[in-house]
Amino acid sequence: MPVMxxxxxxxxxxxxxxxxxxxxDQKYAIIDFxxxxxTPENVTCAVFQEEEPSFLVGYIAGKMTKTNKVGxxxxxxxxxxxxxxxxYMAGVKLANPKAExxxxxxxxxxxxxxxxGDGVIEAAKEKGKWAIGVDKDQNFLxxxxxxxxxxxxxxxxxxxxxxxxxxxxxSGGGTVVYNLKNDGVGIAPTSSKHVPADILKEVDGLVxxxxxxxxxxxxxxxxxxxx
Numbered sequence: 001m002p003v004m005x006x007x008x009x010x011x012x013x014x015x016x017x018x019x020x021x022x023x024x025d026q027k028y029a030i031i032d033f034x035x036x037x038x039t040p041e042n043v044t045c046a047v048f049q050e051e052e053p054s055f056l057v058g059y060i061a062g063k064m065t066k067t068n069k070v071g072x073x074x075x076x077x078x079x080x081x082x083x084x085x086x087x088y089m090a091g092v093k094l095a096n097p098k099a100e101x102x103x104x105x106x107x108x109x110x111x112x113x114x115x116x117g118d119g120v121i122e123a124a125k126e127k128g129k130w131a132i133g134v135d136k137d138q139n140f141l142x143x144x145x146x147x148x149x150x151x152x153x154x155x156x157x158x159x160x161x162x163x164x165x166x167x168x169x170x171s172g173g174g175t176v177v178y179n180l181k182n183d184g185v186g187i188a189p190t191s192s193k194h195v196p197a198d199i200l201k202e203v204d205g206l207v208x209x210x211x212x213x214x215x216x217x218x219x220x221x222x223x224x225x226x227x
Contacts, residue, residue, distance in 0.1 A: 010033040030046065068098050083219040109129065137190055156178065
């Protein structure tokens, strides 16, 4: 049975590449990092279009804000986090052009800050505000205060790449992109707890438009300015 070694997160990028070059017969894969165009032949990269689920939760925030002020908290200033930020801002803009995206004094705050974001959720709980989780369904952290979450389906990516390996279709030397089309991202299943059904129906319509290419979610400032 073939064996694959995974690196989870962009901070593992250098280590995975180094080990892949030392052990050319071993298969490796990494989440959230792409070496292109220098990907070793024994490495598969898995990246996500994080701007897509961020757009969806931004739309929800724009529809549900009562103050026309929503927030975003990023962990570090990095292109990966910017994809969350501008996708979210675009969703807010589409839903509610009057809404501002701020860093404080907001009634709904989306975080893309890893463990630091747990503090955002805790603060929302203490203040009786809404928080939007990231990467996984974070409603369990504050069931009454996590409105929705922008999910990155790392589980689906690992399963998909592992299945390719088992089927003899290992895609080494390249990058696989996961998005709404291939169930690589989405919003949390617990969204229906707090988000009205009519808004979720609108979100479903946006998903269909994104999958069809009718909406291209901006991942950068330049793209957002043109959105």
